[in-house]
Amino acid sequence: MKNLYAPIRARVTRIEELSENVRLFRFKKDRGRFAKNHGGLTFIPGQFVMAGVWGYGESPIGILSSPYEDSFMEILVRKVGVVTNALHRLNVGDEMTIRGPYGNGFPxxxxxxxxxxxxxxxxxxxxxxxxxxxxxxxxxxxxxxxxxxxxxxxxxxxxxxxxxxxxxxxxxxxxxxxxxxxxxxxxxxxxxxxxxxxxxxxxxxxxxxxxxxxxxxxxxxxxxxxxxxxxxxxxLERKMQCGIGKCQHCVTGDSYVCIDGPVYNFDEIDKNWD
Ligand SMILES: Cc1cc2nc3c(=O)[nH]c(=O)nc-3n(C[C@H](O)[C@H](O)[C@H](O)COP(=O)(O)OP(=O)(O)OC[C@H]3O[C@@H](n4cnc5c(N)ncnc54)[C@H](O)[C@@H]3O)c2cc1C
Ligand code: FES
The missing domain is CATH 3.40.50.80 (Nucleotide-binding domain of ferredoxin-NADP reductase (FNR) module)
Structure with missing residues (x-):
């Protein structure tokens, strides 16, 4: 049976320091290219990945690179806590983990x-x-x-x-x-x-x-x-754990931000932001 939580191994190929606390990471899969599952796209703009470092956990992070690119993906990570600090300690050539892409993306x-x-x-x-x-x-x-x-x-x-x-x-x-x-x-x-x-x-x-x-x-x-x-x-940004609608960490109103979102029509969401 396929383990939905199993991440794939990815390799950091480029790091750009964009500001004191923000870095851009480019990574590629250890084996093969990213699949073009969305009509020639590797993801739908607005979708996110669960990006992680072995031993530290995973965080939902939006994908920044072109959805037409299948040899690498890029994310931009702001250093705020455990996982994002672990990502910031990575160097080019180091291994990181990826699951996804998840979420709905823009229509x-x-x-x-x-x-x-x-x-x-x-x-x-x-x-x-x-x-x-x-x-x-x-x-x-x-x-x-x-x-x-x-x-x-x-x-x-x-x-x-x-x-x-x-x-x-x-x-x-x-x-x-x-x-x-x-x-x-x-x-x-x-x-x-x-x-x-x-x-x-x-x-x-x-x-x-x-x-x-x-x-x-x-x-x-x-x-x-x-x-x-x-x-x-x-x-929308909500705290997430599984990213796939199983843990309820991201629930807002009657919606799971990880699967029903993160992109919402403004007319349809609860405007009580936290
Ligand atoms: C769909 C989505 C896309 C995102 N895209 C990006 C992105 O492109 N780049 C980026 O840097 N960050 C993004 N985030 C936010 C990122 O997921 C959190 O900053 C990260 O999970 C924090 O993990 P940590 O272990 O470093 O921090 P922790 O040690 O878990 O917490 C540190 C602080 O951050 C807060 N925090 C934790 N998780 C979140 C969260 N999901 N949203 C808001 N605050 C949080 C905690 O309350 C705490 O105050 C996104 C979040 C979502 C849901
Ligand atoms: S993050 Fe687990 S249900 Fe959404």
């Missing part, structure tokens, strides 16, 4: 033919990054695409090199609270950039991350743009 086929507005802060870039990579490969199938990205300082803007590449295909509006002397971009609230966005609100979808930034995004950006709650998608 990507329903995004086609529409304008897309993605609102993100440092915390929410992994699922958005994978979604952008997906959109860029099929760019002609989408309308106007915007990424609104706010960070405390220019150093807190993650995946900066990727932003330059994405900027050739989609509109990127960046802002920081505290600029450095070299910073030439916008300073202030993400919401101040709403005036620079041109979309058809009746044919647009939006994604955002939260919970704090989520409410700001909703009230100051998405509502003024006229995008209805029915077409706003959020990715």
């Amino acid at each position: 990507i086929s329903s995004f086609e033919g529409k304008d897309v507005v993605m609102v993100s802060g440092g915390c929410g870039i992994p699922p958005i990054a994978a979604l952008i990579e997906y959109i860029i490969q099929k760019r002609e199938r989408f309308g106007r695409v915007y990424l609104l990205y706010g960070a405390a300082t220019p150093e807190d803007i993650l995946a900066r090199k990727r932003l330059d590449t994405w900027g050739r295909h989609i509109n990127i509006l960046l802002t920081v609270d505290h600029p450095s002397p070299e910073w030439k971009g916008h300073v202030g609230l993400v919401s101040e950039m709403v005036k620079d966005i041109e979309i058809n609100p009746l044919n647009a979808v939006a994604t955002m991350c939260g919970p704090g930034p989520m409410m700001t995004a909703l009230e100051r950006i998405l509502r003024p743009l006229g995008i209805s709650d029915r077409r706003i998608y959020v990715s």
